Amino acid sequence: MSMEKITILMVDDDxxxxxxxxxYLSKVGFVPVEAADGHEALSKMKHQSFDLVILDVMMPGMDGWEVCRSIRMAQSVPILMLTALDETKEKVQGLELGADDYLTKPFDPEELIARIRALIRRASLTLLKQIENHMLRFPELAIDSEGRQIFVRDTPIDLTHKEFELFLTLAENKGRVLSREQLIEKIWGFDFEGDIRVVDIHVKNIREKLKKAHLPYQPIQTSWGVGYKFETGAMQS
Structure with missing residues (x-):
């Protein structure tokens, strides 16, 4: 994530x-956006996404704790709270409501920037882990189970809904032979009344799309008389 693209919402009545x-923020390449109170902050957050929120605790009308609680009900954006009170109970209350860090006024600009960078770095790593958790990776092939997309050397391959479900099911059971009946049950459901050979048609279509994308091996292998399995070592025919 480049610093030039990082947008920070500053919420303070001062x-x-x-x-x-x-x-301070502009000098290091961040993009600051101002909000004079909690209501304005929440309104802006409905229409724009932010990488971090700097939130003052003591504000009239709607204090920082209430704003923090409202943000946490909808978003996981990092929140750095500012307070004029260097009291442990104040900090504990904010952290329990979902704040990620605290800075006491007056503060050093360099410490502020360091805290912001640490929070953004932590949030980026968390997001990366979440992405990795729903990515299946094979040689020159990746499957994004959440985004419902497959990639051959970073190029997306267009699969239909059922083709994707079939491909993902086989990939998640790599090396294991699944019968047509098992695949029908997992993808079409128990009440499927059509021809189980529909699996063969989808497999044929997937194979053609992967071959057209120049994947150097054919991951869906036929187990004659049984069904199909996912392997990464078999070359294209």
Missing amino acids: WKLRNLLRI
């Missing part, structure tokens, strides 16, 4: 502090 924050 315009002088917002102005200082804007100067």
Whole structure:
């Protein structure tokens, strides 16, 4: 994630502090957006995504804790809270409501930037882990189970809904032979009343698409008289 693209929402009723924050953040390449109170902040968050929120605790009308609680009900964006009170119970309350870090006023600009970068780095790693958790990777082939997409050397391959379900099911059971009946049950359901050879038609279509994409091996292998299995070592025919 490049720093130039990182957008930070600053929420504080003190315009002088917002102005200082804007100067600090802009100087290192962040994109600051201002909100004078909690209601304005929540309104902006409905229409724009932010990489981090700097949130003052003591604000009239809707304090920082209430804003933090509202944000956490909808988003996991990192929240750095600012407080004029260096008291443990204040910090504990904010952290319990979902804040990620605390900074006491007055603060050093360099520490502020360091805290922000640490939070964004942590959030990026968390997102990367989430992405990795739903990616199946094979030689020159990747399957994104959440995004419902497959890639051959980073090029997306267009599969129909059932083709994707079939391919994903076989990949998740790599090396294991699944019968047509098992595949029908997993993908079409118990109440399927059509011809089980529909599996063969989908397999044929998937194979043709992978071959057209120049995948150097054929991952769906036929187990004669039984069904199909997913292997990564068999070459294209």
